Amino acid sequence: MVGRIMSSGRATWTILGVALLGIITGIRAEEKSAKLAGKRVAILATEGFEQPELVEPRKALDQAGAKTTLVSLKSGTIRAWNHTDWGDTFRVDATIDEVRPEQFDALLLPGGVINPDKLRMNPKAVEFVKTFAHSGRPIAAICHGPWTLVEADVVRGKRITSWPSLKTDIRNAGGKWEDAEVVVDQGLVSSRKPDDIPAFNRKMIEEFSENNHRSKTPAPTGKE
DSSP states (O other): OHHHHHHHHHHHHHHHHHHHHHHHHHHHHHHHHTTTTTOEEEEEOOTTEEHHHHHHHHHHHHHTTOEEEEEESSSSEEEEEETTEEEEEEEOSEETTTOOGGGOSEEEEOOOSHHHHHHTTOHHHHHHHHHHHHTTOOEEEETTTHHHHHHTTOOTTOEEOOOGGGHHHHHHTTOEEOOSSEEEETTEEEESSGGGHHHHHHHHHHHHHHOOOOOSSOOOOOOO
C-alpha cells in the first residue's frame, strides 16, 4: 500500500515537473519570438545579393517578431547569387522611391559582390543609407554589404568587419577594420561571410531590440 502511494506521488511530481517545464519553455519561446515585436526593418538589396546573407537573417528577424521589407532599386523581383551561380528569385516589397528611412527602425545590408556595387552607384540608395546612419538607428551589414556604407561615408571612426577584400576601402574611408566573426560599434553590426551568419544574427537581433526609435509612417511589408 505504502509503495503504491509513494509510486503515485513520484508519478504526480513527474507530471507536474513536465508540465512546468513545458510552461517555462513556452514562455521563453514566446519571449524570443516577441523580442523585435513592432520593429520595422528595411532590407536594402538588388540583383546579385548573396542568397543566404538575406534569407537567413530575414528568417531570424521574422522569427523574432520584426516586420521586414525588401527594398530595391526597381519593382518586381530580384535574383540572388548563391555561392558560385545565380540563385532564387525574390519579390520586392517596395522600391527605394517608395520608402523613407524614418519608416523603419533598423536596416539590413546583405552582401554579394554584384549587389552592393550596384547600390553604391545609385544616389538614392546611398542617400537612404546615409540618412539612416545619421539618424542613429542600428544597421547590420555582412560580407560585401559595407561597401554601401563606405560610399555613404558613414564608417569613419567605427570598428567594422567585412569580406577581407574590402579592408583597404574601409580603412581609406576612415573605418577601423577588424578580422572577427562579428563586430559591433555604436549600433553598427558587421560580419565577414556566410559562415558568420549565426553570430551575426544573434548580435543583429540584440542591437535591433535595444533601439527605441519608432517612426509614425506605416511601412510596406511582405515576404519574398
